[in-house]
Amino acid sequence: xxxxxxxKTVFKKEFIEMKxxxxxxxxxxxxxxxxxxxxFFGIKFISPQAVKFGNTIEGLIIGYFIWLFSIFGYSDMSxxxxxxxxxxxxxxxxxxxxxxHRVLIYxxxxxxxxxxxxxVPMLFLMMITTGKFxxxxxxxxxxxxxxTILPSFGLGFIMSGLGLIFKRLQASFQIxxxxxxxxxxxxxDKIFAFKFLPxxxxxxxxxxxxxxxxxxxxxxxxxxxxxxxVALFYFFAGFYIFKICERIAxxxxxxxxx
Amino acid sequence: xxIIEVKNLTKIYNGKxxxxxxxxxxxxxxxxxxIGLLGPNGAGxxxxxxxxxxxxxxxSGDIFIKGKNAFKHPSFAxxxxxxxxxxxxxxxxxxxxxxxxxxxxxxxxxxxxxxxxKIDELIDYFNxxxxxxxxxxxxxxxxxxxxxxxxxFVRDTEILLLDEPxxxxxxxxxxxxxxxxxxxxxxxxxxxxLSSHNMKLVEDxxxxxxxxxxxxxxxxxxxxxxKEFFGYKDxxxxxxxxxxxxxxxxxIEKFELVKFKEDEYVTEIEIELKSAEYIYDxxxxxxxxxxxLKRIEExxxxxxxxxxxxxxxx
Numbered sequence: 001x002x003x004x005x006x007x008k009t010v011f012k013k014e015f016i017e018m019k020x021x022x023x024x025x026x027x028x029x030x031x032x033x034x035x036x037x038x039x040f041f042g043i044k045f046i047s048p049q050a051v052k053f054g055n056t057i058e059g060l061i062i063g064y065f066i067w068l069f070s071i072f073g074y075s076d077m078s079x080x081x082x083x084x085x086x087x088x089x090x091x092x093x094x095x096x097x098x099x100x101h102r103v104l105i106y107x108x109x110x111x112x113x114x115x116x117x118x119x120v121p122m123l124f125l126m127m128i129t130t131g132k133f134x135x136x137x138x139x140x141x142x143x144x145x146x147x148t149i150l151p152s153f154g155l156g157f158i159m160s161g162l163g164l165i166f167k168r169l170q171a172s173f174q175i176x177x178x179x180x181x182x183x184x185x186x187x188x189d190k191i192f193a194f195k196f197l198p199x200x201x202x203x204x205x206x207x208x209x210x211x212x213x214x215x216x217x218x219x220x221x222x223x224x225x226x227x228x229x230v231a232l233f234y235f236f237a238g239f240y241i242f243k244i245c246e247r248i249a250x251x252x253x254x255x256x257x258x
Numbered sequence: 259x260x261i262i263e264v265k266n267l268t269k270i271y272n273g274k275x276x277x278x279x280x281x282x283x284x285x286x287x288x289x290x291x292x293i294g295l296l297g298p299n300g301a302g303x304x305x306x307x308x309x310x311x312x313x314x315x316x317x318s319g320d321i322f323i324k325g326k327n328a329f330k331h332p333s334f335a336x337x338x339x340x341x342x343x344x345x346x347x348x349x350x351x352x353x354x355x356x357x358x359x360x361x362x363x364x365x366x367x368x369x370x371x372x373x374x375x376k377i378d379e380l381i382d383y384f385n386x387x388x389x390x391x392x393x394x395x396x397x398x399x400x401x402x403x404x405x406x407x408x409x410x411f412v413r414d415t416e417i418l419l420l421d422e423p424x425x426x427x428x429x430x431x432x433x434x435x436x437x438x439x440x441x442x443x444x445x446x447x448x449x450x451x452l453s454s455h456n457m458k459l460v461e462d463x464x465x466x467x468x469x470x471x472x473x474x475x476x477x478x479x480x481x482x483x484x485k486e487f488f489g490y491k492d493x494x495x496x497x498x499x500x501x502x503x504x505x506x507x508x509x510i511e512k513f514e515l516v517k518f519k520e521d522e523y524v525t526e527i528e529i530e531l532k533s534a535e536y537i538y539d540x541x542x543x544x545x546x547x548x549x550x551l552k553r554i555e556e557x558x559x560x561x562x563x564x565x566x567x568x569x570x571x572x
Contacts, residue, residue: 002367005364005367005368005369006364006365006367008364009360009361009363009364009365009370010364012357012360012361012364013350013353013357013361016352016353016357017350017352017353020352020393021352087347087350087351088343088345088347088348089347089348089349089350091308091311091313091343092341092343092348092349092362092365092409093365094313095311095312095313095336095339095340095341095365096336096365096366096367097332097333097334097336097337097366097367098333098365098367099332099333103365247315250312250313250314250315251314251315252271253269253271253279253305253308253314255313255314256313256343
């Protein structure tokens with residue numbers, strides 16, 4: 001019961017803050033859309049054939065969509081912690097009897113749900129812009145999205161934890177956002193080891209569904225198993241590292257510092 | 259019943275320079291007690307408060323909340339503790355007054371809908387009704403601090419830690435907040451640890467004080483006992499004309515703590531006496547030297563002066 005109250009509390013706060021920062025969010029969405037448009041026309045200009053025959057554009061839409069999802073969750077965690085420390089509320093947040101980690105987990109779920117409000121319209125906007133309409137099978141695509149972006153929350157936990165100790169890691173936060181692109185593009189269909197990177201395998205499986213209409217139970221079982229294991233590994237490893245960092249920050253007495 | 263037990267607490271910060279913030283301090287707080295935590299800047303007050311709130315892990319020593327080790331059972335400890343911390347905003351600037359109260363209630367696991375009446379009561383009690391829907395960033399500094407204290411109360415914990423709750427507030431707001439905290443804490447039977455440099459605030463609210471200096475406890479007692487123990491009688495005399503140097507020396511030899519201040523027409527003598535009965539000796543000496551006494555005043559030292567004396571001696 002207490003956990004449900006905590007979740008509702010965190011969700012409500014995230015929602016109110018999202019509303020309060022609406023202009024900022026809309027401006028980011030416009031920027032993100034403009035970047036997509038540039039990429040699309042860039043590909044069209046460099047390789048018109050790709051637009052006509054290949055799956056490049058569909059791949060671009062899916063990759064971009066997943067990247068958006070992952071950076072929303074990741075940055076909300078890593079930047080969020082820094083913002084709380086800067087604002088002087090992190091110590092208050094840490095004083096919940098549920099533990100700071102539980103607050104962060106509920107924040108992840110809230111962000112995941114709220115992110116749909118931005119990413120889904122963006123997905124349709126991208127499809128309208130490119131004229132490529134993807135197959136949307138929610139039963140297949142939703143669990144795949146969840147397990148694909150779960151590692152971003154694990155990485156968010158790691159960066160949040162490091163942020164508790166070292167502070168001012170904004171530059172590293174930004175760099176990691178772009179490293180996400182490298183993970184997304186890693187050809188896990190060609191090199192088996194890449195399946196163990198975050199996002200890579202998930203994006204390919206989502207593409208199988210959205211482009212080739214392959215349902216989840218028709219997909220390679222081993223791939224699905226690897227996707228789930230990799231997602232859980234990154235998430236729990238991140239969570240564990242966060243707990244260690246939190247303890248170190250408390251030992252150093254720097255939890256509320258900025 | 260002891261609600262807080264601090265046992266041999268030590269915290270050392272290993273920065274560029276090793277700093278012993280808290281050095282083997284121990285004290286106990288009874289349920290429902292209002293305690294003042296005093297000490298100069300850097301004495302270790304905030305570190306002690308943050309250790310009790312489990313925000314800092316000490317190098318050695320333990321803290322027990324209702325008999326349970328706070329660091330082994332942080333969840334249990336935090337069910338019983340809320341705090342307003344020094345130098346922090348403590349509240350969310352982008353949330354309204356009501357939303358802040360609801361958020362902090364929820365953070366404690368309390369359903370904001372079920373405690374709507376309590377939230378309303380706190381809004382009224384802390385005179386925030388007019389700004390109930392305003393985002394905290396648009397409130398005055400005083401109102402923000404009142405909201406921070408209200409957010410600590412809404413968590414409905416038995417223990418309340420207030421670290422410099424009136425810092426940076428004007429005289430009027432300080433007085434208002436002091437009265438609000440005092441009344442509410444008494445009404446709700448809270449155990450309160452209040453750290454402040456405002457001696458008037460501490461003297462008005464607290465039953466007992468813990469004075470720490472350089473990380474060590476130098477005094478734990480009720481304000482009344484400290485006043486009795488460390489108190490002294492200060493007498494002020496105004497004499498017509500100047501006093502000869504040898505007579506001044508005679509006064510200093512006999513009474514030790516004597517201060518002279520003189521101009522062409524008047525000499526002011528301030529004498530600190532251990533007991534009021536020594537006044538006869540002073541008067542005898544004055545009579546013997548034919549002083550023309552213009553005025554006598556008794557000055558009882560306030561708690562601030564006693565505090566300074568304890569810190570200086572400790």
